[in-house]
Amino acid sequence: MKDFIIPWDDRDMGTPAKTGAAVTLTIDGFDITVPEGTSVMRAAAEAGISVPKLCATDSVEAFGSCRLCVVEIEGRRGTPASCTTPVAPGMVVHTQSSKVRKIRKGVMELYISDHPLDCLTCAANGDCELQDMAGAVGLRDVRYEPGRNHFEQRAVVGDNPEYIPADCSNPYFTYDPQKCIVCSRCVRACEEVQGTFALTIEGRGFDSRVKAGMAGDDFLSSDCVSCGACVQACPTATLQEKSVIELGTPDRSVVTTCAYCGVGCSFKAEMQGDQLVRMVPHKQGKANRGHSCVKGRFAWGYATHKERILHPMIRDSIEEPWREVSWDEAIGFAANRMRGLQEKYGRRSVGVITSSRCTNEETFLVQKLTRAVFGNNNTDTCARVCHSPTGYGLGQTFGTSAGTQDFDSVEHTDVVIIIGANPTDGHPVFASRLKKRLRAGAKLIVIDPRRTNMVKSAHIKAAHHLALRPGTNVAVVTALAHVIVTEGLADEQYIRERCDWDEFREYAEFVSDPRHAPEAVEELTGVPAAELRAAARLFATGGNGAIYYGLGVTEHSQGSTTVIGIANLAMMTGNVGRTGVGVNPLRGQNNVQGSCDMGSFPHELPGYRHVKLPEVRAIFENAWGVAIDPEPGLRIPNMLDAAVDGSFKGLYCQGEDILQSDPDTKHVAAGLAAMECVIVHDLFLNETANYAHVFLPGSTFLEKNGTFTNAERRINMVRKVMAPMNGYEDWEVTQMLANAMGAGWTYTHPSQIMAEIAATTPSFAGVTYDKIEAMGSVQWPCNDANPDGTPLMHVDGFVRGKGRFIVTEYVPTLEKTGPRFPLLLTTGRILSQYNVGAQTRRTANVVWHDQDVLEIHPHDAETRGVKDGDFIKLASRSGEITLRAQITDRVSPGVVYTTFHHPDTQANVVTTDFSDWATNCPEYKVTAVQVSPSNGPTDWQEEYAEQAARSRRIQAAE
């Protein structure tokens, strides 16, 4: 197995690829056939001929400003720019005539006349297109005398008054106008690729400069979201990663997969030895197509943060300080304790929590640990608290617990519904692809209590924003269905062909009831009926309709019902089974899909097969040589309840911080405190570790081999780019623990674990590391029927047979507002931070978000005497916290919003223990609260901070 591979061809083709009829032309005597609309420059590149260029790059449309790429075309006057000239049949192009050579040399001479000649000390030395092109055109002399300029700090006498210093305000990259050739690639990348429109060219002529934001702004204060697209596009050192300035140019690169959100972007980790220099989005990555966001591109510094724990630690009780010990002692201690607990309290008194941040192989091993070694099914995963309703809802209606499309599909969609998702913050690379499609004319419907950036931002505007009251998703989705059915907009032919017609008739009768009409639910949902009707009509009649949804759908007491309602909407409008349509959950974490696929749930073996089924158990019993418990195990909330009751005593928790991420923090803390052996396997002493007895240091995604599965079911390779600082990859640690308990596992590489997964799980039957290496990535199901994987699901019919309509009765949540708690709190996240922030809080990303704030409408703030930036107390029936208020009309009156990235805020102290009826997914998105002015942390926050500090003590080495 090759761990280090040379990335596939990522030559810059100059202009973007086109699709169209074939056109044949001749370039420098070679015939080349390309799609209609292709530029002459790209056609030449296809033929292996490089035309010199500066302002063209294949991530943005041609611009034609640098005039370096001029060519001669027989029968045409002058010397057209090859980047802006489309090919024509029979065209005869000469890229290297003496005439164009002379022009190019002259152009280059002018560029260099206004550019410093400090290549040797320049950060882009060796990685500079200006340098390359000067070489390519044979520039040997600059005849222009040095004159007034903005790039020399000192003039012949004294300081140069026209010198413009670099803008270093962004923590990750600098903008140095010295090196700028004003090619506009950064401005165009910001517009076309990222869609933020934060950059412009200010001034004109000789004074033209790249500028972030308006007058007085720098990069940090502008609208820039630090996605890195401009840095990627810059041909010189003008926009340059600070890590490259500090460390120098990388000398090798390894393609791997980002470990942040569920988009699953491919990156090149560019290295010097085992030193990571930068992460660069990989053009061949099928999820991200060469784009990135601030987290994946820049926020990897946590991997070497000083707070990372590299040595195993144990303690007898959580009152004691930690004691650093050898791996052997820690593993032995953990194994003895777990076995001891099982002997004393029974086989089912211990369990595991798998991680959605670890690889498929690691997750598989952790659930195997509980099933094959502990001998029970007490395994659950963080997906419990995010997308478990997706698994249930889509499994029931379509037959697979996963999204139906690949991300490329968004390029063919005409109407998009986004429900309960904030992709510009949670899934930024997908948001950029969606915004690009919206700018090309697709329509958007946003269903969200908050005015997210998708509702309105530069050059995009939702056709309809249904700003519903939190907790009324089902009522809104059912009302949409009501309009579609009663106005005769349902796709009857599609439903008859692919779905169960009788079930549809039953559903149609249900939704047609006048009590589901938009007018009838308007008072409940707060959505104007006319707006809702218009949205329903648009979705049903606007062409290819795609639905993307997030945790705003699932994290409710009726999360599963809403997922089913969404599936119903897609089926009744004929929007499943082809490109540009579908139902797509936006997964929160990098490997939520994978951790669910790998049998992390207590009732399901890998591949979503119930443990009650003897034929499924037999597969694993044969493979593993053990008997598998036929009884489903405990879910996370059940584990905690059982711990408080005294029947659940030991937990192995890998890569998840349940204390911070799970609802009703006080209950989680009580459960953990009641256990006798909590093993935390993580990078940092997280909040859960405050209650742990064993701490096993984890490895980062840079330090391991394996695979992640993203939101489009794409299995992407994770490649080890450096040795684990803690000594072992996470799967090795799990294996050591299992073997200390007598398992006798002998894996030497994750590919062997994948082979075991393929041998036992039908949808992974065809997956091998060799195949992923060869194809770049594979979308499951990958088996004999689909040897190359499945980009689109349900193409010829639903996996379960006939698509199933299920009645979606709205049942209000038990969490209700009243005189004491009149506001509704909903939670979410922000672009620069990720989940509980364990990683991003340990990077420079904190400059954008250093604390959680409470968004509150001006009206609600005024009646409570709260001003912008004030400390306020946020109280619910569960608990109270303090944080600062931010007054904004993004939220409606009656609704407040915050994020959960910071442990000293502990937003989950106030969330309740209500949860989804089908899957126990907690209702994070609806909590009745009151807001009042405050002047400091609550008692809980102070006590917690004190306990956390006490618990994190590490005994000095003797």
Added chain:
Amino acid sequence: MTQTTPAPSQDDILALIGSQLHLEGPLLPILHLIQQSYGHVPQIAVPLIADALNIGKAEVHGVLSFYHDFRDIPAGRHVVKICRAEACQAMGGTAVADHALQRLGVEWHGTTANGAVTVEPVYCLGLCACAPAAMVDGRVVGRVDTARMDDLLSGVGA
């Protein structure tokens, strides 16, 4: 036309923006209207325009800074533009310009202490046949020598 007025309020600017939104490509008309109303385009207008047109603040800034005629601070009561293009230079325009700057005691783009005159360079007024040329508050003047420049400046109170 070019005189100082009280700083415009957000509502005033929004009203001006709103009056142009029916046009196709309303950005330049909005900028012209604001400048016409206040003698300059204040920075507070930039985010308001960006929001109203649903474009980036950077884009508004790019357009605004491209055209030298848009001001970010109000000009003096009168604006004198002196041509600095080739034909006028050939006919002694540089000396006339130097004289004007010296008499006013300001640099290019400067405004006299009494707020009467702002002096600006301009690159060709289309009056090459009558060079050197200048323009006073929108009225072009040909064959400007130092004496005529003095007359012009006196006429506008400098």
